[in-house]
Amino acid sequence: MKRYSFSIQEKIKNKKDFEKIFSTGKVIFSSDRKIKATYIIKKNHDHPGVKVAAVVYKKAGIAVWRNRTKRLIKEAYRLNKEKLMEECIMKKVMLLIAFSPYYLNEKNNKKLRFNDVMQGVVEIMLKLKSSI
Numbered sequence: 001m002k003r004y005s006f007s008i009q010e011k012i013k014n015k016k017d018f019e020k021i022f023s024t025g026k027v028i029f030s031s032d033r034k035i036k037a038t039y040i041i042k043k044n045h046d047h048p049g050v051k052v053a054a055v056v057y058k059k060a061g062i063a064v065w066r067n068r069t070k071r072l073i074k075e076a077y078r079l080n081k082e083k084l085m086e087e088c089i090m091k092k093v094m095l096l097i098a099f100s101p102y103y104l105n106e107k108n109n110k111k112l113r114f115n116d117v118m119q120g121v122v123e124i125m126l127k128l129k130s131s132i
Contacts, residue, residue: 006078012053012096021098028127029102035073035120036102039128045094050085052077053098061106072114073099076121084125093132099124 012018025038054070061069077099088095099121109116 004078006074010049010051010081012051012098017051017096018053018098021096025096025098028124030120030123032120033103034101034116035099035104035124037097037099037124037128039095039097041132042094042096044092048089048092048094050081050088050095050097052081055098055100057100060101060104065106065112068112069101069104069117072112072117073101073121075114076118077125079118080122080125084129087129087132091132095128095132097128 012021021038021040025040028037028039029035052074054073056066056069058066060066084095087093101117104112104116
């Protein structure tokens, strides 16, 4: 696995996984409550690692704004995933995470910047690493 890649094996694509995450998953927020993550931890898994998705509700803004938000969330994860991935592999855990904006929306944040998203995503990843 490349250090700063975001391969297809790291993405949540299956509808059943999304349903499982949103029905039984736990929710965690960043301290500024801009980013929310819903996650599931599967212990003693055959294929340990992390799978991630970025989810933005339609009410958050127009399609261009929603797509930019998803790109920024995935980029923030991609640049900071290494320590979380190592922890999951070491403890043989599969972690499924769905990141979504909580207080971020197009009405309040017309120009969304990378730093607006990066801080919340990194903070949530550190919280998840300590809870594994």
